[in-house]
Amino acid sequence: MTEVALRNLCKTYPGADKAVVDDISLHIKSGSLTALLGPSGSGKSTILKMIAGLLFPTSGDILVGGHSVLSLPPEKRDIVLIFQDNLLFPYLSVAENIGFGLRMRRRPKAEIADAVHAIMNLMQIRGLEKRKPFELSGGQQQRVALARALVLRPRLLLLDEPFSNLDASLRLEMQSLLKELHRETGTTMLFVTHDQSEAVRLADRIALIFHGQLRQYDAPDAFYNRPHDRSVAEFFGGRNFIDGTLKEDHFECALGHLKMPADTPSHGSILTFRPENIIIGETSSATNRITAILEGRQFLGERTILHLRCGPAMFEAYSSPLAAASYVIGQPLSVCLPPDSLWLLP
Amino acid sequence: MNERWKISLMLAPAVLIIAGLFLGGLLLGIMGSLGYMPFIGRHDWSFDAYREIVTSERFYHSFLLTFHIAFTSTIIASVIAMGAALVLRKSFFGRRVIQFLFHLNLTVPHLVGAIGILYLFSQSGFFARLAHEFHLIARPADFPALVYDPFAIGIILQYVWKEVPFIGLILLANMQSLSHDYEAVARSLGASRWQSFRHVLLPLLSPGLLAAAMIVFAFTFGAYEIPALLGQNYPAALPVLAYQAFTDTDLNARPAALAMAMVIAIMSALMIFAYARLTRRYVRA
Amino acid sequence: MQERTHIVRSKNGLSPLVWLSLALLVTWLVLPLVPLAVWSVSRSWFFPDIAPSAYSLRAWEYVLSPTSEVLPALGTTLIIALGVTILSILIGLPAGRALGLYRFRGKALIELLILAPTIVPGIAVALGLHVVFLKAGLAGTMSGVLIVHLIPTLPYMVLVMAGVFANYNPDAEAQARSLGANRLQAFRYVTLPAILPGLLIGSLFAFLVSWSQYILTLLIGGGRVVTLPLLLFNFASAGRNDITGAIGMIYILPGMILLVFAARYMSGRNQAYTATGQI
Numbered sequence: 001m002t003e004v005a006l007r008n009l010c011k012t013y014p015g016a017d018k019a020v021v022d023d024i025s026l027h028i029k030s031g032s033l034t035a036l037l038g039p040s041g042s043g044k045s046t047i048l049k050m051i052a053g054l055l056f057p058t059s060g061d062i063l064v065g066g067h068s069v070l071s072l073p074p075e076k077r078d079i080v081l082i083f084q085d086n087l088l089f090p091y092l093s094v095a096e097n098i099g100f101g102l103r104m105r106r107r108p109k110a111e112i113a114d115a116v117h118a119i120m121n122l123m124q125i126r127g128l129e130k131r132k133p134f135e136l137s138g139g140q141q142q143r144v145a146l147a148r149a150l151v152l153r154p155r156l157l158l159l160d161e162p163f164s165n166l167d168a169s170l171r172l173e174m175q176s177l178l179k180e181l182h183r184e185t186g187t188t189m190l191f192v193t194h195d196q197s198e199a200v201r202l203a204d205r206i207a208l209i210f211h212g213q214l215r216q217y218d219a220p221d222a223f224y225n226r227p228h229d230r231s232v233a234e235f236f237g238g239r240n241f242i243d244g245t246l247k248e249d250h251f252e253c254a255l256g257h258l259k260m261p262a263d264t265p266s267h268g269s270i271l272t273f274r275p276e277n278i279i280i281g282e283t284s285s286a287t288n289r290i291t292a293i294l295e296g297r298q299f300l301g302e303r304t305i306l307h308l309r310c311g312p313a314m315f316e317a318y319s320s321p322l323a324a325a326s327y328v329i330g331q332p333l334s335v336c337l338p339p340d341s342l343w344l345l346p
Numbered sequence: 347m348n349e350r351w352k353i354s355l356m357l358a359p360a361v362l363i364i365a366g367l368f369l370g371g372l373l374l375g376i377m378g379s380l381g382y383m384p385f386i387g388r389h390d391w392s393f394d395a396y397r398e399i400v401t402s403e404r405f406y407h408s409f410l411l412t413f414h415i416a417f418t419s420t421i422i423a424s425v426i427a428m429g430a431a432l433v434l435r436k437s438f439f440g441r442r443v444i445q446f447l448f449h450l451n452l453t454v455p456h457l458v459g460a461i462g463i464l465y466l467f468s469q470s471g472f473f474a475r476l477a478h479e480f481h482l483i484a485r486p487a488d489f490p491a492l493v494y495d496p497f498a499i500g501i502i503l504q505y506v507w508k509e510v511p512f513i514g515l516i517l518l519a520n521m522q523s524l525s526h527d528y529e530a531v532a533r534s535l536g537a538s539r540w541q542s543f544r545h546v547l548l549p550l551l552s553p554g555l556l557a558a559a560m561i562v563f564a565f566t567f568g569a570y571e572i573p574a575l576l577g578q579n580y581p582a583a584l585p586v587l588a589y590q591a592f593t594d595t596d597l598n599a600r601p602a603a604l605a606m607a608m609v610i611a612i613m614s615a616l617m618i619f620a621y622a623r624l625t626r627r628y629v630r631a
Numbered sequence: 632m633q634e635r636t637h638i639v640r641s642k643n644g645l646s647p648l649v650w651l652s653l654a655l656l657v658t659w660l661v662l663p664l665v666p667l668a669v670w671s672v673s674r675s676w677f678f679p680d681i682a683p684s685a686y687s688l689r690a691w692e693y694v695l696s697p698t699s700e701v702l703p704a705l706g707t708t709l710i711i712a713l714g715v716t717i718l719s720i721l722i723g724l725p726a727g728r729a730l731g732l733y734r735f736r737g738k739a740l741i742e743l744l745i746l747a748p749t750i751v752p753g754i755a756v757a758l759g760l761h762v763v764f765l766k767a768g769l770a771g772t773m774s775g776v777l778i779v780h781l782i783p784t785l786p787y788m789v790l791v792m793a794g795v796f797a798n799y800n801p802d803a804e805a806q807a808r809s810l811g812a813n814r815l816q817a818f819r820y821v822t823l824p825a826i827l828p829g830l831l832i833g834s835l836f837a838f839l840v841s842w843s844q845y846i847l848t849l850l851i852g853g854g855r856v857v858t859l860p861l862l863l864f865n866f867a868s869a870g871r872n873d874i875t876g877a878i879g880m881i882y883i884l885p886g887m888i889l890l891v892f893a894a895r896y897m898s899g900r901n902q903a904y905t906a907t908g909q910i
Contacts, residue, residue, distance in 0.1 A: 075538050475678060589850075
């Protein structure tokens with residue numbers, strides 16, 4: 001079992017007055033694929049380096065498999081960190097790069113050769129054994145970096161923005177490869193990214209970090225439908241925030257008297273809902289049906305954003321481009337806000 | 347203007363001067379060492395000069411001494427410089443001081459260092475006086491010979507003094523351009539502190555280190571004034587022997603002098619060649 | 632604590648042993664210069680005295696007097712070093728630009744030709760050249776010495792400038808021209824500021840390489856061109872320690888002064904160091 005627990009982890013760099021990592025506690029399940037998500041400079045990489053043993057926390061503890069690893073040097077932790085730049089050793093061949101960790105563990109040559117061969121098959125990079133890193137394409141380098149880590153069968157694999165230097169199509173390819181490798185090897189993986197779409201696409205759970213503090217730790221869909229606060233919702237592209245007051249199971253605001261979902265928090269004064277969950281036009285449901293004026297629209301290719309007004313409140317909804325083209329600016333539209341799509345923020 | 351012409355024009359003066367002086371000097375040296383010196387009326391080609399020096403015990407001893415000086419100085423300076431660079435790259439208070447002293451030392455000519463070594467280590471020098479102060483010796487002659495000595499200790503000390511900063515600064519400059527993360531990756535992949543130095547940092551630094559060591563070896567093999575000041579009369583370092591033969595009133599000694607100069611040139615050519623062979627393994631990233 | 636921090640160690644995490652070796656290193660770096668300084672102001676300093684028994688400025692008076700050969704030698708050394716530096720800039724700058732900016736056939740060969748003189752010792756070349764300088768009437772003259780000093784300095788300047796231009800984007804000049812600058816203005820306002828730090832370092836070390844040259848001066852100058860290192864050597868081997876000390880102090884001064892001005896451009900410039908092994 002390689003569950004990972006961070007306990008009140010803090011890191012302040014010498015000479016700095018603000019903590020980079022500020023009291024983070026997190027429990028990562030064995031075999032999961034978890035994302036540390038946050039804007040750049042939020043302390044995500046520092047957390048990875050502390051788990052890997054490359055930095056020492058100012059306070060707090062890191063438990064892997066139930067035991068604190070703080071007293072272990074990096075090479076004894078059985079945790080491998082893959083850096084943003086793949087950092088292949090330029091003077092070693094591909095096979096030597098992949099075999100590096102095993103060589104450091106003084107494994108017999110034949111065993112290293114077998115393990116390298118097997119992992120290169122798995123990663124589909126056979127035939128590159130003798131090449132030097134600079135002779136490889138970006139995707140191949142990334143695969144070698146992954147192979148170099150996975151050949152060690154670490155109990156925990158850490159990835160620091162692993163695909164941010166790749167172009168868009170290659171990034172998608174590497175993302176699905178990582179997902180596949182995670183499924184096949186069952187290795188517990190923790191990766192850092194600033195790209196929320198990458199986190200959502202890959203991770204079982206996402207830890208969202210702002211300014212070194214943990215804001216929300218949840219399954220990906222919760223960040224869209226059940227965000228903790230307005231900054232979380234905004235980070236995930238939330239646009240609609242409407243002030244009002246909660247009256248038992250209804251919310252009173254400019255949009256009217258809206259029925260809220262059963263798990264609505266008992267406190268909160270800001271209503272939020274995703275533009276993609278709004279239903280425009282006739283439906284059978286009469287709950288939370290309002291009329292809004294179309295103020296403008298913005299064609300985005302695969303969808304169109306409708307700018308709607310209801311009394312003093314403005315909000316946005318997505319529509320299919322074809323339907324949107326049939327609406328006239330200034331036209332009143334019938335809009336349905338399903339109760340389950342609504343959420344309340346403090 | 348045509349690009350090729352432009353490049354040629356920009357290069358021509360430098361290339362002509364360097365080729366003329368450097369290659370010309372070498373060529374005349376080779377010709378002279380083979381006995382062909384038209385300017386002083388000698389036109390016979392022969393290997394006599396080379397035959398003469400390889401059979402001479404004097405040359406043989408000089409060569410061994412010079413090789414010992416160059417090799418020992420280069421190894422000691424490289425090791426100390428590497429240690430110093432490893433400590434200096436970590437940020438701490440004394441770093442700026444030492445880095446400044448390294449730069450300072452770089453500007454001090456070898457000759458001044460040699461005189462300093464003389465005043466420190468000669469039998470009436472500072473350390474001899476110190477030894478006397480602590481009643482370790484009674485007379486200057488009791489102090490071990492560290493200059494004008496058969497093992498060229500004074501010469502080596504001077505080279506180490508000058509070359510540690512030289513190699514150290516090259517290593518530091520190389521370290522600055524290297525990502526620290528290479529070592530972090532190695533540690534994360536299971537390398538111990540020593541292993542990450544041995545298998546990652548050292549190979550990454552080796553092109554710079556080898557280049558520096560090569561320069562130091564070639565320089566220490568061919569420098570004149572330091573062994574001339576700090577060395578014994580017999581055996582003298584090869585450059586000293588070559589100069590003595592060249593300035594001999596007997597012009598018949600000239601081919602041998604030039605042959606010795608060619609031996610020095612060949613040694614440095616070997617250094618360049620060895621460096622090129624060794625660094626080919628470490629292809630640039 | 633030290634063991635627990637593994638890679639990034641605390642600020643004062645160096646062990647006492649490391650501190651001791653650093654202290655030794657600092658002492659060792661300064662030590663050889665100390666007796667020179669002390670000798671230059673000592674009147675009598677006999678074995679086994681640790682410090683001189685009497686001090687005087689006699690050596691300095693001699694060295695700075697208009698009748699001694701020291702001041703003329705200082706002038707000679709300075710003129711040669713400055714001349715060599717200026718020539719190296721004029722010839723080396725365009726060559727460095729060509730090597731740094733362009734790829735062309737035979738480039739590796741030219742680079743080797745330029746690298747070689749920074750490694751092959753001067754004596755190996757100068758013994759062969761001597762006779763030509765003699766025939767050309769350049770032996771024993773300042774211009775002869777100046778020319779022969781180009782062997783170590785010019786390649787060095789070319790290499791430094793090639794390194795500088797390798798990291799230089801010539802499009803900046805084209806941009807300046809398109810904004811209305813003429814060729815000279817583009818050089819003055821765009822190229823020069825960009826290459827100035829490298830040019831300063833290159834010039835500093837070209838100057839110092841010439842300044843510290845001994846055997847080339849001795850061979851080609853034939854004892855008639857007397858530079859400071861020649862005087863220094865003579866006084867040192869004659870055992871005039873006080874005068875040697877004073878000349879030594881004068882001799883190392885320019886390097887130190889120049890260093891103070893150039894220090895901020897120095898650190899981390901690999902190219903700048905690699906050919907300073909000749910000083």
